[in-house]
Each structure stands twice: as C-alpha cells, then as structure tokens.
Amino acid sequence: MTRVIxxxxxxxxxxxxxxxxxxxxxxxxxxxxxxxxxxxxDPWAPLDLRDPPGWATEAKLLALRDDVRACRAVLxxxxxxxxxxxxxGEGACRREDRTRLGDYPLAPDTPAVTCPASIALLMWxxxxxxxxxxxxxxxxxxxxxxxxxxxxxxLYGRDSGPWSEHATANAxxxxxxxxxxxxxxxxxxxxxxxxxxxxxxxxxxxxxxDSFATVLSPDYNAAHADxxxxxxxxxxxxxxx
Numbered sequence: 001m002t003r004v005i006x007x008x009x010x011x012x013x014x015x016x017x018x019x020x021x022x023x024x025x026x027x028x029x030x031x032x033x034x035x036x037x038x039x040x041x042d043p044w045a046p047l048d049l050r051d052p053p054g055w056a057t058e059a060k061l062l063a064l065r066d067d068v069r070a071c072r073a074v075l076x077x078x079x080x081x082x083x084x085x086x087x088x089g090e091g092a093c094r095r096e097d098r099t100r101l102g103d104y105p106l107a108p109d110t111p112a113v114t115c116p117a118s119i120a121l122l123m124w125x126x127x128x129x130x131x132x133x134x135x136x137x138x139x140x141x142x143x144x145x146x147x148x149x150x151x152x153x154x155l156y157g158r159d160s161g162p163w164s165e166h167a168t169a170n171a172x173x174x175x176x177x178x179x180x181x182x183x184x185x186x187x188x189x190x191x192x193x194x195x196x197x198x199x200x201x202x203x204x205x206x207x208x209x210d211s212f213a214t215v216l217s218p219d220y221n222a223a224h225a226d227x228x229x230x231x232x233x234x235x236x237x238x239x240x241x
C-alpha cells in the first residue's frame with residue numbers, strides 16, 4: 001500500500017514539474033514575441049531611431065559613445081541623412097569623428113559634431129523639443145539657434161586643466177529656438193520667471209538629460225547664462241542642471 005501511494009505521489013510531482021516547465025516555456029515564447037514587436041525594450045535588438053524610446057534605449061545610446069562605426073550604422077539603419085567628413089585637427093583637438101546631419105534645423109548652420117552627439121540631437125528634437133513646442137505654443141520648431149560646436153580649448157578657456165568636449169565637437173551650445181509661427185525663445189532673455197517661454201526652456205533642458213550625458217543651463221553657473229550646453233562626454237553621466 002505504501003509503495004502504491006509513493007508511486008502516485010511521484011507521478012503527481014512529475015506532472016507538476018512538467019506543467020511548470022510548459023508554463024515557463026510559454027512565458028519565454030510570449031516574451032520573445034513581445035520583444036520582437038517592441039525592439040525598443042530589447043537589449044539585443046539593433047538600435048533604430050524610428051522606434052520609440054524604451055527600456056533598453058539608454059544603454060544602447062551609451063554603448064555608441066566609443067564606437068563610431070556602430071553609431072553611423074544606426075544612422076544608416078534609421079534612414080537619417082548624414083555626411084561622414086574626413087578627420088581634422090591636431091593633438092587634443094583632433095576630430096576623428098565628424099558627422100554632419102543632413103536635415104536638422106540648426107541655425108545659422110549645421111556644424112559637424114560627433115556621431116553620438118548627432119543621435120542625441122535627433123532624439124531630443126523628436127521626443128522633447130517638438131512635443132514641448134506643440135504643447136506650449138501650438139507651433140512646431142522651425143530653427144534651433146546655436147553658438148557653436150567645435151572650439152579647440154580647455155574648460156572655460158583656461159590655460160590648463162581638462163579639455164572641453166567642444167575641443168572634439170562632442171558638444172553644442174544651444175542659445176534659443178524659433179517656432180514656425182515666428183515666436184522666438186531665448187535662453188538669455190526668457191530663462192527666468194514662470195512665463196510659458198521659461199517653462200518651455202526648463203522642460204527641454206530636463207528632457208535633454210534623457211539623450212545627452214551632460215546638460216548645463218543657466219541654473220548651473222553664470223558661464224551658461226545664455227545657452228544650454230549639451231554634450232556626450234564619456235567621462236561622466238548624470239550631470240543635468
């Protein structure tokens with residue numbers, strides 16, 4: 001009798017294990033199908049800028065900071081018009097990665113920046129700037145005004161110390177925006193207060209932190225009173241002020 005009971009218990013245990021394995025297999029298969037339909041959440045799926053931002057997007061962006069070839073492959077895969085320029089400069093200001101976006105509303109021109117900075121600009125425009133402009137003013141952005149990207153200098157123009165990210169065009173300084181309806185928004189004039197323009201500027205500053213490694217605004221110090229400094233520094237992450 002004891003042997004019969006033990007046999008039934010063993011059979012029941014085996015059935016439970018088999019059922020559990022089938023459930024786990026179903027979950028895995030469902031998960032793979034879901035990830036295939038949502039590649040923005042899949043850490044192994046190639047980054048495509050046409051996908052919405054997802055759980056894996058930030059890690060994929062960070063991985064591009066030291067891989068120019070992979071970064072430009074993302075631009076190609078995403079159908080982004082761009083030009084890969086020849087290296088230029090010398091010493092600490094040598095620019096091996098000079099990528100110029102072909103269709104981006106920078107003014108007065110579209111300077112060559114690094115490929116990771118190019119991708120960060122694209123995502124900032126799509127996910128932050130355009131939605132914020134529509135929400136705040138009901139008009140899309142026509143121009144993004146900048147003060148420059150490349151400058152062969154050290155931080156704050158000092159004679160010694162670390163080199164600025166501008167020395168390799170891994171940064172850009174944004175001075176303001178012009179909407180399609182003609183509205184002009186200036187970091188220097190409109191940052192302070194609680195106007196719609198001030199709220200817009202702080203919103204797009206905060207939103208830039210999702211794409212760029214470093215974001216500095218007038219809240220950081222007086223040296224940034226007239227612009228937003230955006231860069232893709234590989235040295236740090238999380239400076240957003």
